[in-house]
Amino acid sequence: MNSDPNKIIIEDVCFSYENVDENSGKAPRLALDGISASIEKGSYTAILGSNGSGKSTLAKIIDILEVPDSGRVVIFGKDTSNDELFWQIREHCCCVFQNPDNQIVGTMVEEDVAFGPENLGIPNPELRELVDQALKDVGLYELKDRETTALSGGQKQKLAIAGALAMKPDILILDEATAMLDPTSRDDFLSVVERMRVEKNLTLITITHDMTEALRCDKLIIINKGKVALEGTPEEIFMSEDLWQYGLKRPVKFNFAFEIAKLCGCKLTKEDLKSDEALTESLVKMLKTPGLKAPEALVSDKGDEENREIIMSVKGLSHSYDGNNTKAIDNINLDIRKGEVLGIVGESGCGKTTLITHMNAIVRPQEGEVVIHTDDGDLFCSNKKDTMKIRQNVGLVFQYPEYQLFEETVYKDISYGLKKMNVSQEEQKALIKEAADKVGLTDRELDASPFELSGGQKRRAAMAGVLVMKPKILVLDEPASGLDPRGRQEMFAIIKGLKESGTTIILVSHNMDEAAVNCDRICLIDNGKIQAVGTPKELFAMDRADELNVQRPRITRFSAVLKEKLEKVFTGIEFNEMDFVPEKEAEVIVRAVVKAGGSNE
Amino acid sequence: MSKEISLGRYYPAHSFLHDTDPRVKTILYAVYLVAIFIINQPITIGVLAGVILLQLILAKITPSILWSTVKPMLPLALFIFVINIFTIRQGDVLFSWKIITITGYGIEKAAIMAVRLVFLIISTSVLLTLTTTPVKMSDALEKLFAPLQVIKVPVHEMAMMMSIALRFIPTLAAETEKIMKAQQSRGADYDAGNFINKVKGYITVLIPLFVSSFRRADELAVAMDARCYRGGNGRTKLNPLKLTLRDVLCGIMFTLLAVLIVLIDFSLR
Numbered sequence: 001m002n003s004d005p006n007k008i009i010i011e012d013v014c015f016s017y018e019n020v021d022e023n024s025g026k027a028p029r030l031a032l033d034g035i036s037a038s039i040e041k042g043s044y045t046a047i048l049g050s051n052g053s054g055k056s057t058l059a060k061i062i063d064i065l066e067v068p069d070s071g072r073v074v075i076f077g078k079d080t081s082n083d084e085l086f087w088q089i090r091e092h093c094c095c096v097f098q099n100p101d102n103q104i105v106g107t108m109v110e111e112d113v114a115f116g117p118e119n120l121g122i123p124n125p126e127l128r129e130l131v132d133q134a135l136k137d138v139g140l141y142e143l144k145d146r147e148t149t150a151l152s153g154g155q156k157q158k159l160a161i162a163g164a165l166a167m168k169p170d171i172l173i174l175d176e177a178t179a180m181l182d183p184t185s186r187d188d189f190l191s192v193v194e195r196m197r198v199e200k201n202l203t204l205i206t207i208t209h210d211m212t213e214a215l216r217c218d219k220l221i222i223i224n225k226g227k228v229a230l231e232g233t234p235e236e237i238f239m240s241e242d243l244w245q246y247g248l249k250r251p252v253k254f255n256f257a258f259e260i261a262k263l264c265g266c267k268l269t270k271e272d273l274k275s276d277e278a279l280t281e282s283l284v285k286m287l288k289t290p291g292l293k294a295p296e297a298l299v300s301d302k303g304d305e306e307n308r309e310i311i312m313s314v315k316g317l318s319h320s321y322d323g324n325n326t327k328a329i330d331n332i333n334l335d336i337r338k339g340e341v342l343g344i345v346g347e348s349g350c351g352k353t354t355l356i357t358h359m360n361a362i363v364r365p366q367e368g369e370v371v372i373h374t375d376d377g378d379l380f381c382s383n384k385k386d387t388m389k390i391r392q393n394v395g396l397v398f399q400y401p402e403y404q405l406f407e408e409t410v411y412k413d414i415s416y417g418l419k420k421m422n423v424s425q426e427e428q429k430a431l432i433k434e435a436a437d438k439v440g441l442t443d444r445e446l447d448a449s450p451f452e453l454s455g456g457q458k459r460r461a462a463m464a465g466v467l468v469m470k471p472k473i474l475v476l477d478e479p480a481s482g483l484d485p486r487g488r489q490e491m492f493a494i495i496k497g498l499k500e501s502g503t504t505i506i507l508v509s510h511n512m513d514e515a516a517v518n519c520d521r522i523c524l525i526d527n528g529k530i531q532a533v534g535t536p537k538e539l540f541a542m543d544r545a546d547e548l549n550v551q552r553p554r555i556t557r558f559s560a561v562l563k564e565k566l567e568k569v570f571t572g573i574e575f576n577e578m579d580f581v582p583e584k585e586a587e588v589i590v591r592a593v594v595k596a597g598g599s600n601e
Numbered sequence: 602m603s604k605e606i607s608l609g610r611y612y613p614a615h616s617f618l619h620d621t622d623p624r625v626k627t628i629l630y631a632v633y634l635v636a637i638f639i640i641n642q643p644i645t646i647g648v649l650a651g652v653i654l655l656q657l658i659l660a661k662i663t664p665s666i667l668w669s670t671v672k673p674m675l676p677l678a679l680f681i682f683v684i685n686i687f688t689i690r691q692g693d694v695l696f697s698w699k700i701i702t703i704t705g706y707g708i709e710k711a712a713i714m715a716v717r718l719v720f721l722i723i724s725t726s727v728l729l730t731l732t733t734t735p736v737k738m739s740d741a742l743e744k745l746f747a748p749l750q751v752i753k754v755p756v757h758e759m760a761m762m763m764s765i766a767l768r769f770i771p772t773l774a775a776e777t778e779k780i781m782k783a784q785q786s787r788g789a790d791y792d793a794g795n796f797i798n799k800v801k802g803y804i805t806v807l808i809p810l811f812v813s814s815f816r817r818a819d820e821l822a823v824a825m826d827a828r829c830y831r832g833g834n835g836r837t838k839l840n841p842l843k844l845t846l847r848d849v850l851c852g853i854m855f856t857l858l859a860v861l862i863v864l865i866d867f868s869l870r
Binding site: 090097099101102104110148167395396398403420451465 | 611613734735736764765767768771772779780782783784785786787788789790804805808809812813816817820821823824825826827828829830831835836837838839840841
């Protein structure tokens with residue numbers, strides 16, 4: 001038996017959340033199905049996989065929060081099945097979970113950090129030192145007397161890290177700990193964790209759906225249906241063509257690089273993926289291939305954009321909450337055009353949610369007005385009489401909408417809004433069917449209880465509950481959050497379908513990459529004010545983005561590096577910044593190279 | 602961003618009463634609870650109001666915070682006042698029409714009842730919730746009720762449950778607001794219709810709220826487990842309760858004041 005003191009060893013572990021059904025004798029679904037893996041001490045490992053693949057269960061097995069049905073888990077030479085070692089193992093392994101609110105026990109910051117070491121029975125003054133040090137390590141020491149509920153999402157997750165560090169762990173497990181954070185808080189959080197990993201010599205295990213985040217790790221383990229599907233360094237894993245079947249995809253910049261390689265008729269190797277330098281160098285080499293053919297020119301579908309009818313206008317809208325002097329939103333002026341996808345992008349707490357809750361009159365304007373222009377005349381959000389009509393015209397789907405389901409069956413839940421509108425039974429049936437088709441729910445799912453569905457299906461059911469009222473404008477708040485890469489892509493396909501059927505869509509997001517690809521125009525909000533509105537091309541052009549100080553999408557950032565290199569190699573090459581179409585960036589580059597007449601070295 | 606829910610909320614500040622040992626405050630609270638319900642003379646009620654004002658000053662509680670604490674309970678106080686006016690029929694009749702009779706004695710009694718309720722709310726907030734963090738409060742209860750452990754009462758577990766319940770009030774309040782907004786976007790209207798319709802409307806909030814509370818409870822239990830929680834045995838405290846001379850003196854002084862008020866009240870009857 002292997003019991004290497006420098007490894008976490010998982011051998012042939014099976015685990016299921018239900019017991020065997022005695023009546024039917026049916027075997028329960030296995031969350032872990034004979035999984036084996038090993039993780040080196042001090043390493044930085046990411047566990048990847050689709051929703052429901054068994055990633056979190058694996059993390060829980062390592063911290064003995066769940067006990068395997070069969071198989072063996074040995075943590076640095078200690079067998080988890082040995083009851084005498086139980087607390088020793090758990091004391092040295094800490095977890096940070098996804099939802100910040102559901103892991104905070106204390107009301108005050110320092111009380112919460114102390115919870116772990118208090119459980120270990122560490123006496124003062126050592127306890128006080130541990131708590132203070134942990135708070136200093138994550139940069140929350142100044143807030144130690146604050147209430148935990150007053151912290152932002154990012155601060156709460158750092159608090160959870162402090163609570164873990166105060167227990168002096170050897171292993172730190174992040175179970176989708178960054179999933180609910182915006183990009184800035186996410187980078188901040190990860191840099192704290194990574195610094196701690198080096199300083200405290202932690203073994204870091206992170207479970208994530210963010211492929212670019214996974215690139216930071218030494219090793220990736222991909223789980224599919226309770227088994228290890230792939231295992232290796234990031235460059236090995238991202239060479240694989242099977243990622244999609246495991247619910248994953250390549251990080252944005254690799255995706256882009258693979259597209260260029262394909263257009264050049266070449267193949268990237270795993271050596272190329274090791275660093276940005278290696279990658280750009282090979283791409284330049286590929287682009288020098290003699291006889292390179294340019295892909296067909298882009299079909300420009302713009303033209304009528306500017307002249308489109310305006311369907312909603314937000315005029316001088318300001319709002320401040322009770323007892324708060326600073327305005328949550330401040331003098332917002334925005335026109336929404338019929339049939340477009342408008343992205344609203346900004347960090348957590350910038351006022352996005354306040355703005356969109358005005359759009360269907362859930363919050364009424366304190367100052368300014370929101371007007372919906374319909375065929376039957378204008379509707380005003382400040383006018384109480386228009387409320388019902390506004391809510392029929394403007395559908396609003398909040399973040400994590402699955403948490404609002406309440407009926408016995410999905411069908412009944414979707415029908416809720418229609419009942420309120422007194423629609424006849426037959427009409428309801430037709431409308432529900434149509435809404436279910438739009439989000440891809442089957443008849444079997446319509447008859448099921450909403451609480452039996454998977455996370456992704458629940459979200460679709462909740463969306464259908466809004467779509468069924470046939471809103472002309474649909475406002476979606478982070479519709480893809482928490483989904484795996486495949487789930488995200490499917491969600492955006494649904495949104496595209498809705499757009500094609502004529503619905504105007506307002507998409508709230510903090511993911512620049514997705515906003516750039518999926519939106520016709522983007523409205524950047526910062527501190528309650530509109531920073532800029534424009535097409536992705538206008539906003540993410542180099543000079544403009546610098547001027548606005550916005551974080552550009554990852555693909556533009558990487559392609560800018562590549563373009564700079566190409567400009568040195570190919571004299572006379574020209575890149576038109578306004579040619580930016582994020583999903584066709586690879587084609588743009590190849591075309592520019594061909595136009596410049598290939599290599600002239 | 603959620604609206605302030607002040608009932609049961611801690612008000613972070615440094616004040617005399619904030620620093621007073623929570624055990625002393627809990628005992629004082631019990632003493633004042635009794636006093637509030639025993640006295641019924643206008644003069645002593647006035648004196649008690651003075652003592653409560655002193656406590657408010659010692660806790661550095663601003664009028665606006667006090668108001669936000671009392672405000673949600675005012676309808677109840679008014680309700681009690683009105684009910685008592687109409688039901689108490691002793692004393693001189695001031696006004697009489699059909700079955701309605703209002704007496705001077707009735708008004709006095711009704712006012713006392715309403716004032717008692719307001720005092721009760723203020724005392725609960727000033728001595729306990731506003732000035733004591735839930736963790737400290739549960740520490741105090743754990744210590745005060747420790748003798749009950751002899752007869753197998755799970756004192757630690759109960760104290761822990763209470764502190765977690767208080768910790769989650771703001772979280773669940775925010776969640777309720779979120780769910781209500783979501784259902785409103787689907788056409789729910791919580792203000793319209795008769796009573797039955799309103800109650801039905803709240804089902805659309807309560808079911809998701811229950812489901813999410815269970816989910817939160819599950820996740821919190823796992824998180825506590827991961828942080829090696831294993832009951833009260835062998836637990837240490839970051840800020841252990843320390844009874845100082847000042848705490849004792851404060852306790853004695855306020856207890857004496859309460860006893861004095863009750864005695865005066867009796868002598869006036």
